[in-house]
Amino acid sequence: MAWWRVRQVLNGVNGSTLVGLAVGAAGRCSFRRGPRGLVVATGYRLPQPRVPAFTVGNVILTPHDLAWLESRPRLLAHEERHASQYVACLGLPMLPLYAAASGWSYLRGGDFGVHNPFERAAGLVDGGYPLVSARARRRTAWDA
Template structure:
């Protein structure tokens, strides 16, 4: 467990969640904790990952249930990203979110971490470049 995972547990506890070992409910989730019934307003996503902790607004069994395999896989990829980068994940993720926002108006569409985890699996749309940026790039190519 790295420092990001400790932060994930603290966030989960502050959101009054019930923590369970993912592998006890689904072998694919071995090695992560699932925090169900997250009660805070932010972030707005149905699920999000901090370190080795996947936090869900619904019960853990919901995330690990039938039909949500791609969402679970998306969150497991984020957990792997945290494992590789540790606390460096946060500034790199927010830089990627800023880049995405500036180029598309969405913090996710061009965020490399969300793209690697699978945009659609995480509930995000793949958006084109903003018209202003697209026009600038076209002018630069001339």
């Protein structure tokens, strides 16, 4: 059996995909089948989070349309890796763990992604994150 099918089943059982669908419904998204068992929820309208895309279970949510997301295969791959992280975290515990990791990253480097182990494992560049923290970038600019 392909890994993505296992991920699809486990994220269904652990409830994270159901929560992703509920978040998408609250954000008035349109839902479509995505690649490898993912669900793509486009047109997300809630004010938070302010990101190009985010994932809950097997659901990738974006304020953009499907063509926009499909034109960014590296971002799609990044978000798919987050779907696998939900399996590793046994589902919804991923949410507070991710929030804590984002807080740590902000304290350490001044941004939510560079030092966040979830974002690093999903691929910083693929997710549109810089490789150097905001604090280090400011320090380099001041030294110049």
